Amino acid sequence: MLLTLCLVVPLATFVVSFAVRRNADLQRSVSIAGSALLLLASLALGAQVVANGPVAAQMGGWPAPFGITLVADLLSAAMVVITGIIALAVSVYGLGDVDRDAERLGHHTLLHALLLGVTGAFLAGDLFNLYVWFEVMVIASFGLLGLGSRGDQIDGTVKYVALNLIATLAFLSGVGLLYGATGTLNMADLHQVVPTLENPVIVLTTAAMFLFAFGAKAALFPVFFWLPASYHTPSVTVSAVFAALLTKVGVYALIRVFTLVYDASTLPLIQNLLLWSASLTMLTGVLGAAAQNDIRRILSFHIISQIGYMILGLAVFTPLALVGAIFYILHHIVVKANLFLVGGVVRKLTGSEELGHIGGLWARTPWLGVLFLIPALSLAGIPPLSGFWAKLVIVKASLDAAYYIPAFLALLVGLLTVFSMSKIWLEAFWKPHPQPDAAATMTLSRAERWSLLTPIVALALITVAIGLIAGPFYGVSVVAAEQLLDPHAYVGAVLGENR
Amino acid sequence: MNSIILSAATRIVTPLMVAFSIFILLRGHNEPGGGFIGGLVAATAFALYAKAMGVPATLRALSLSPPTIAVVGLAMSTLAGLWGLVQSGVLLKGLWPLLTTADDGSKAGLPIGSVLVFDVGVYLVVVGSVLSILFALEADVAEENEGED
Amino acid sequence: MEIALSILVGIVVTCGAYLMLSGNMVRFLFGLALLSNAANLVIFAAGRLTYGAPPLIAPGEAGPLETVANALPQALILTAIVIGFGLLAFTLVLVHRANRSLGTVEGDAMRLAEPDEGAR
Numbered sequence: 001m002l003l004t005l006c007l008v009v010p011l012a013t014f015v016v017s018f019a020v021r022r023n024a025d026l027q028r029s030v031s032i033a034g035s036a037l038l039l040l041a042s043l044a045l046g047a048q049v050v051a052n053g054p055v056a057a058q059m060g061g062w063p064a065p066f067g068i069t070l071v072a073d074l075l076s077a078a079m080v081v082i083t084g085i086i087a088l089a090v091s092v093y094g095l096g097d098v099d100r101d102a103e104r105l106g107h108h109t110l111l112h113a114l115l116l117g118v119t120g121a122f123l124a125g126d127l128f129n130l131y132v133w134f135e136v137m138v139i140a141s142f143g144l145l146g147l148g149s150r151g152d153q154i155d156g157t158v159k160y161v162a163l164n165l166i167a168t169l170a171f172l173s174g175v176g177l178l179y180g181a182t183g184t185l186n187m188a189d190l191h192q193v194v195p196t197l198e199n200p201v202i203v204l205t206t207a208a209m210f211l212f213a214f215g216a217k218a219a220l221f222p223v224f225f226w227l228p229a230s231y232h233t234p235s236v237t238v239s240a241v242f243a244a245l246l247t248k249v250g251v252y253a254l255i256r257v258f259t260l261v262y263d264a265s266t267l268p269l270i271q272n273l274l275l276w277s278a279s280l281t282m283l284t285g286v287l288g289a290a291a292q293n294d295i296r297r298i299l300s301f302h303i304i305s306q307i308g309y310m311i312l313g314l315a316v317f318t319p320l321a322l323v324g325a326i327f328y329i330l331h332h333i334v335v336k337a338n339l340f341l342v343g344g345v346v347r348k349l350t351g352s353e354e355l356g357h358i359g360g361l362w363a364r365t366p367w368l369g370v371l372f373l374i375p376a377l378s379l380a381g382i383p384p385l386s387g388f389w390a391k392l393v394i395v396k397a398s399l400d401a402a403y404y405i406p407a408f409l410a411l412l413v414g415l416l417t418v419f420s421m422s423k424i425w426l427e428a429f430w431k432p433h434p435q436p437d438a439a440a441t442m443t444l445s446r447a448e449r450w451s452l453l454t455p456i457v458a459l460a461l462i463t464v465a466i467g468l469i470a471g472p473f474y475g476v477s478v479v480a481a482e483q484l485l486d487p488h489a490y491v492g493a494v495l496g497e498n499r
Numbered sequence: 500m501n502s503i504i505l506s507a508a509t510r511i512v513t514p515l516m517v518a519f520s521i522f523i524l525l526r527g528h529n530e531p532g533g534g535f536i537g538g539l540v541a542a543t544a545f546a547l548y549a550k551a552m553g554v555p556a557t558l559r560a561l562s563l564s565p566p567t568i569a570v571v572g573l574a575m576s577t578l579a580g581l582w583g584l585v586q587s588g589v590l591l592k593g594l595w596p597l598l599t600t601a602d603d604g605s606k607a608g609l610p611i612g613s614v615l616v617f618d619v620g621v622y623l624v625v626v627g628s629v630l631s632i633l634f635a636l637e638a639d640v641a642e643e644n645e646g647e648d
Numbered sequence: 649m650e651i652a653l654s655i656l657v658g659i660v661v662t663c664g665a666y667l668m669l670s671g672n673m674v675r676f677l678f679g680l681a682l683l684s685n686a687a688n689l690v691i692f693a694a695g696r697l698t699y700g701a702p703p704l705i706a707p708g709e710a711g712p713l714e715t716v717a718n719a720l721p722q723a724l725i726l727t728a729i730v731i732g733f734g735l736l737a738f739t740l741v742l743v744h745r746a747n748r749s750l751g752t753v754e755g756d757a758m759r760l761a762e763p764d765e766g767a768r
Contacts, residue, residue: 001584001588004584004590008577008580008581008584008590011573011577012577014573015570015573015574015577018566018567018570019570019574057589057590058589059589059590059591060583060589060590060591060592060593061583061587061589061592128724128727131728132727132731135731135734135735138735139734139735139738142738142742146742146745149745149749150749151749151750151760152760152761153761154742154745154746154749154750154760155746155750155758155759155760155761155762156761157742158673158742158743158746158755158758159755159758159761161738161739161742162676162755165680165684165735165739166668166683168735169680169683169684169686169687172684172687172688172690172691172728173686173687173690173691175691175724176687176690176691176692176693176694176721176724177690177694179691179694179695179720179721179724180693180694180695180696181694229761229762230761232761233761531704535726535730628734632734632737632738632741635741636740636741636744639741639744639745639748643748
């Protein structure tokens, strides 16, 4: 019941926000109400999963593995909760950020279509449905990216679309081949069938196809080019949603497929590929960021670098490493969305995101400096913020498993992240504005201050909370990782007593 | 397009095609057919109408804008799914309120239920979204031609 | 038959990849259409081909009387075709828009979203 509610809420919001599109105020209220309801439904689902373990629902009453199954273990539930948090944050932020034209063209409607796709992907119980939800998400994101139809937006969208579609086709072919070999696409069923396959070639081929497809969605090295080419072009609100959720759906799919469907530890080639690709992703991301001078482009490259940490956690594949990967995802979604939101406020106050053209914010608005520093230092992994614990667990797990080079790279990349963040800090906040007179006239109106700063403060508080009271969050990650490594309960919830 | 033959033929063919699409939609109940394929046929009918009479005339004839048709369809399908959720706790459960089952298992009554509502929703979604894309392209090209003149 | 279909898929993928490697976005679009059809054929072949036995149940029966074609891949392909059609239509509109606002369909010439490298 709660599972379906988490999908029905964004779907209904999508329909209603379209129906009231002629009334801008009403549409905004609908959008915020929809996000708030999604958050409530996801929290209820999370509570249920924490209390009772994985839950599943069969659509139309057709039993698994024949029908469509929705299923939530703790990882899925946690991802849905965090989706709800981000949804609420960006729909409030959007009030002060998204312009009328974009709203008229369907910003709110598309946003909720995107949330529908993301939530669906987290809850999908079989590979083909995962594909369909990916497509819902991708089509909505195409729309959101190209909404403004400015030249650079079209340019960014073309590159984003091109690579995403190739990844999608690889995913679809992989699904087809796996179905041909096993006769089922239900992931819980595949968990039982795939180990019995006698032909190692088909296992490796399909695994490699999924690795490529989800790797491209997650912006792994070497298929990350689409991300920095497009993420800085849409409105800040859209950038923040993309940064928080889209790549993480790819990471989630990688974790799900390589723990449930395939056991990554039995596929050394895939595990090595994951390991090296993760290391290079961390490194290229952070080096790419160092070369940029635009706030959102710097942050975009940092998404790539951070994805490397999560995949490193998956590649090491010890219980501790998976705990680290999950903790990292949860922390990173909050922090990265917040950095993009702060970047939007910086642009509103200084008129640009190009570091050379801005400055003087510390003198004018020290509170914004604090709000920037919390997520920025957390991203770099400074204790006691959330990023420190996330990095600590990943590095410790890598060292325990004797992966010294990736662990060293992880530490080095942390250091370079400090460099990038201090670059934004020095240029945007510390140095004086090149045209102080022009900048002084740019202020936030009262309404803007409310809608822009409330989500930033809320997300910053969550970051601090994850850092200071890391215990419960770590505990959730531990249980989620246990469920991934021993999917008995998951399989039981889906297939039941041969229900 | 300015062709008397096309516009005269369209006036006869379009209603026939729409009627045929509804036939396919209803036939999908137990035999090959259904909302998706029926929707495509209907969309083709309106596309033909747009080719012969122009997009504005088609929009007037449709009286609802294509995106609205699509979203109305989506709402119908969603409601059909929720119907099952409310009545039996399972989303998308097929329900047949007008159908009674006798003791010996034989069924009587009208087989109209949530599945049909869902399928009509699919039909509308397909008509609406295909026409939205077609008209968007058509409007783009028309704008371009005006710019060149 | 599956072998023949597999070879066909290989040929279609080759053509699609060749077209996609071109810098021209219109060719990329055609390549994409070919590739998505190839993916659909893969699913079709994966479901095994059964000749002349549509998966239909005769009136009054509870199930098919003899071996029939696998209906699931057909359902999957239908869904995939719908999605592929939507994506292709979107990409077509996008390339058209790109041509209008950027004045080119060459991928290499689209650099509006990239930082200005001449400035440094």
